[in-house]
Amino acid sequence: MKRLLVLGAVVLTTAALAWAGSETQPKAGGAPKPVIEKAVKGEQCVEDTDYMRRNHMKVLDGHRDKTVHEGIRTPKHSLKECINCHASETTGSVAASKDDFCISCHSYASVKIDCFDCHSTKPQGSAAMHPLNAETAHYKHKLAAQAASKISAEEMAGVAP
Amino acid sequence: MASITFREVEGSSMKYWLLLGGLGLFVLFGALAWNHMHHYGHVVTGMDNQIVWGLPHVFAVFLIVAASGALNVASIASVFNKPMYKPLAPLSAILSLALMLGGLLVLVLDLGRSDRLIVAMTHFNFKSMFTWNVFLYSGFFALVGIYLWTMLDRNVKSWSKAAGTAAFIWRLTLTTGTGSLFGFLIARDLYGSAMLAPMFIIMSFAYGLAIYLMVLAASYAWTSRPLGDVVMMRLKTLLVVFVSAVLYFVVVHHMTNLYFAKYHAVEAFVLRDGGIITALFWVGQILIGCVAPLVILLSRLGSQRNWIMIACALVILGGMAQMYVTIIGAQAFPLDMFPGLIESSSFYDGVVHSYAPSMAELFLGLGGVAIALLVTVFAIKVLRLLPASLDDATVAKLEH
Amino acid sequence: MSELKPMSEQAPASPERRRFVGTAAATAAGLAIAPGVVLVQVAHGRPEDQAVSSAVRWGMLIDATKCANGCNDCVTACSTENGWTPVAESKHPRQAPQWIRKLELQDPLTQMETSLPMLCQHCAEPPCVDVCPTGASFKRADGIVLVDRHTCIGCRYCMMACPYKARSLVHEHLNDTQKADVPRGIGCVESCTFCVQKVDRGDGNTACAEACTAAGHNALLFGDMNDPDSEISRRLRELPTKQVRADLNLNLGVRYHGI
Numbered sequence: 001m002k003r004l005l006v007l008g009a010v011v012l013t014t015a016a017l018a019w020a021g022s023e024t025q026p027k028a029g030g031a032p033k034p035v036i037e038k039a040v041k042g043e044q045c046v047e048d049t050d051y052m053r054r055n056h057m058k059v060l061d062g063h064r065d066k067t068v069h070e071g072i073r074t075p076k077h078s079l080k081e082c083i084n085c086h087a088s089e090t091t092g093s094v095a096a097s098k099d100d101f102c103i104s105c106h107s108y109a110s111v112k113i114d115c116f117d118c119h120s121t122k123p124q125g126s127a128a129m130h131p132l133n134a135e136t137a138h139y140k141h142k143l144a145a146q147a148a149s150k151i152s153a154e155e156m157a158g159v160a161p
Numbered sequence: 162m163a164s165i166t167f168r169e170v171e172g173s174s175m176k177y178w179l180l181l182g183g184l185g186l187f188v189l190f191g192a193l194a195w196n197h198m199h200h201y202g203h204v205v206t207g208m209d210n211q212i213v214w215g216l217p218h219v220f221a222v223f224l225i226v227a228a229s230g231a232l233n234v235a236s237i238a239s240v241f242n243k244p245m246y247k248p249l250a251p252l253s254a255i256l257s258l259a260l261m262l263g264g265l266l267v268l269v270l271d272l273g274r275s276d277r278l279i280v281a282m283t284h285f286n287f288k289s290m291f292t293w294n295v296f297l298y299s300g301f302f303a304l305v306g307i308y309l310w311t312m313l314d315r316n317v318k319s320w321s322k323a324a325g326t327a328a329f330i331w332r333l334t335l336t337t338g339t340g341s342l343f344g345f346l347i348a349r350d351l352y353g354s355a356m357l358a359p360m361f362i363i364m365s366f367a368y369g370l371a372i373y374l375m376v377l378a379a380s381y382a383w384t385s386r387p388l389g390d391v392v393m394m395r396l397k398t399l400l401v402v403f404v405s406a407v408l409y410f411v412v413v414h415h416m417t418n419l420y421f422a423k424y425h426a427v428e429a430f431v432l433r434d435g436g437i438i439t440a441l442f443w444v445g446q447i448l449i450g451c452v453a454p455l456v457i458l459l460s461r462l463g464s465q466r467n468w469i470m471i472a473c474a475l476v477i478l479g480g481m482a483q484m485y486v487t488i489i490g491a492q493a494f495p496l497d498m499f500p501g502l503i504e505s506s507s508f509y510d511g512v513v514h515s516y517a518p519s520m521a522e523l524f525l526g527l528g529g530v531a532i533a534l535l536v537t538v539f540a541i542k543v544l545r546l547l548p549a550s551l552d553d554a555t556v557a558k559l560e561h
Numbered sequence: 562m563s564e565l566k567p568m569s570e571q572a573p574a575s576p577e578r579r580r581f582v583g584t585a586a587a588t589a590a591g592l593a594i595a596p597g598v599v600l601v602q603v604a605h606g607r608p609e610d611q612a613v614s615s616a617v618r619w620g621m622l623i624d625a626t627k628c629a630n631g632c633n634d635c636v637t638a639c640s641t642e643n644g645w646t647p648v649a650e651s652k653h654p655r656q657a658p659q660w661i662r663k664l665e666l667q668d669p670l671t672q673m674e675t676s677l678p679m680l681c682q683h684c685a686e687p688p689c690v691d692v693c694p695t696g697a698s699f700k701r702a703d704g705i706v707l708v709d710r711h712t713c714i715g716c717r718y719c720m721m722a723c724p725y726k727a728r729s730l731v732h733e734h735l736n737d738t739q740k741a742d743v744p745r746g747i748g749c750v751e752s753c754t755f756c757v758q759k760v761d762r763g764d765g766n767t768a769c770a771e772a773c774t775a776a777g778h779n780a781l782l783f784g785d786m787n788d789p790d791s792e793i794s795r796r797l798r799e800l801p802t803k804q805v806r807a808d809l810n811l812n813l814g815v816r817y818h819g820i
Contacts, residue, residue, distance in 0.1 A: 074610050116737065120741045
């Protein structure tokens with residue numbers, strides 16, 4: 001009988017651990033610093049970068065309620081426009097791989113987001129069409145040059161809570 | 162009035178730990194079932210866009226209704242001043258809290274976005290019966306909790322009657338709310354009746370008391386404490402009254418529907434052509450849930466404890482069948498958007514919907530039952546909820 | 562028109578794009594048709610930073626006598642526009658969402674057959690909105706009934722309440738297959754939005770109605786029921802129409818002729 005109980009306890013603990021462990025990540029030598037790709041389009045975000053790093057969620061929340069309930073779809077502060085600018089050149093997405101714009105920081109800060117359960121992570125239309133139009137096409141060369149240079153961890157200092 | 166000694170159960174025997182472990186195992190299965198459903202979505206359940214509320218809702222609503230009914234014994238003691246019921250009251254209160262907890266957990270874990278529970282707690286639409294139920298359930302925990310406290314703590318004992326009365330009124334409102342959850346739906350032919358609210362109340366009395374009786378008898382038998390026939394027979398008689406009342410309400414509900422031509426189709430479905438639903442109605446709800454228990458309890462068999470236990474078990478099974486017919490049956494019957502015309506589409510219009518629950522749904526529901534029993538079994542070990550003796554002599558002294 | 566069409570499909574979202582479209586339109590002014598296109602958009606449009614108002618009530622007139630039995634173009638157009646998988650292609654057809662479906666009716670007595678699309682009826686008194694515990698189900702000022710997926714908890718009470726079975730639960734992960742303009746996701750309830758993304762863009766039409774017109778059936782007509790001069794108001798004045806389950810008195814945004 002005792003053996004049964006012990007067995008039961010072992011099964012319970014293992015299952016619980018396995019379950020709990022499925023979401024955590026191995027922590028060898030500290031968390032990897034986030035990689036932040038420069039936005040594909042444009043020089044400057046719709047707000048100061050510092051402000052956006054701390055308050056993008058408030059900005060987005062405010063705009064989403066206006067969009068959903070009042071039909072106001074102004075591009076400034078819209079998630080769609082964030083994605084249009086920040087989708088990675090390689091994956092074409094803000095959240096497809098671990099280095100993509102949204103995921104990179106959010107996994108570093110351990111903040112789970114469920115935006116992309118519903119929202120597309122990619123700009124609308126084909127990758128060739130989306131981010132650059134006649135006015136911004138010249139950024140392409142700049143981007144190619146920047147592609148390798150990522151923002152340093154020091155620059156990111158303001159991100160971690 | 163003679164005083165009663167309440168004592169915790171010792172809870173150190175192998176049997177106790179096995180019971181706790183067994184229940185724990187089912188809680189674990191329930192958790193795994195939820196994890197499975199949450200990870201893959203409702204695609205792994207038998208539910209679809211026709212049967213949107215499945216087996217988890219059957220369990221959840223049954224447990225919530227039974228929770229309200231389990232408080233009955235305590236209400237009789239405090240609200241209606243029957244001294245014989247006083248020693249039975251603490252178990253009644255804890256059982257009702259535990260059943261409510263189990264039911265709510267199943268309900269919440271079956272949500273499409275169970276991770277967003279906080280949204281349900283912060284956004285309210287007061288025209289929704291569901292919103293009212295959120296408040297009714299929270300209030301129930303608070304009031305029954307306070308009531309239990311007044312029973313256990315001598316310093317606040319004088320408040321017991323007030324707390325008991327408040328809890329009594331509250332849980333009547335709560336079951337009205339649960340019944341209205343269905344009664345306020347205009348779309349489904351089987352619902353849309355104010356009848357559902359009082360019917361749910363009387364059903365809660367029967368299901369709650371049946372569960373209470375089984376838990377009471379089991380805890381006294383397994384702890385070898387004396388439990389006299391006076392208590393058993395009194396509660397048995399009460400069960401007879403409640404089960405008869407359930408039968409009465411079910412008959413009146415269907416008779417009313419049969420009088421209105423527009424409900425003929427749905428009544429024919431439930432009573433005659435519904436296959437599994439019809440079988441569950443006649444065999445489950447009526448025969449097993451009402452007729453058989455009444456025959457047992459009113460015949461000579463009713464004086465034997467084992468037969469009373471069987472009758473209680475039948476009432477519980479019949480209650481589950483009733484919830485299945487009420488919840489699944491109403492959805493299985495197709496919506497009639499164009500009366501008199503035959504409808505067909507890719508979305509199963511005009512056909513009776515079939516539903517085969519998956520294992521995940523079954524274990525999620527059983528997990529709720531297990532957690533309710535687990536809480537009860539644990540509570541009687543750590544709190545003084547059960548009288549040391551309920552033999553006839555002790556009980557007889559209370560009556561004077 | 563043909564030059565401008567791909568532009569409008571791209572959704573003029575960014576200021577740069579808008580300017581670009583403006584320039585393009587001006588350049589194309591030589592073409593007789595272009596100013597007309599711009600004018601139509603202005604007529605239906607509202608400034609993009611202005612909230613929708615109850616001065617408008619979007620609605621649809623469905624002429625069942627023109628709806629072709631076996632034609633599924635409105636359904637296909639809806640699934641393409643809004644990004645839901647057509648039920649025939651779904652791995653789980655029983656649980657697949659359907660925003661719009663073709664309903665075939667037959668009178669058992671007379672054998673008369675009727676074909677019509679069934680979709681969210683955009684009630685003025687929507688039962689789904691009444692029962693929603695969190696207020697995620699709501700009716701926009703312009704009469705469009707929507708689900709706010711940010712507050713939808715997937716309780717499915719609205720699906721129990723809807724007399725038209727217009728709503729679906731997303732039963733499985735969509736794996737980033739959504740359209741940028743049409744967010745939808747696992748565990749949330751969804752239904753026809755009257756192509757709200759197109760309406761807000763100023764298209765003044767839905768994908769299903771456009772497809773029906775393109776197929777030459779002209780069974781679907783979308784428009785502002787509050788505007789007495791709109792095509793839909795004019796037709797509604799002339800044609801006898803019915804509301805499905807009119808007994809429930811829900812004041813529907815979708816009216817049927819020929820049922």
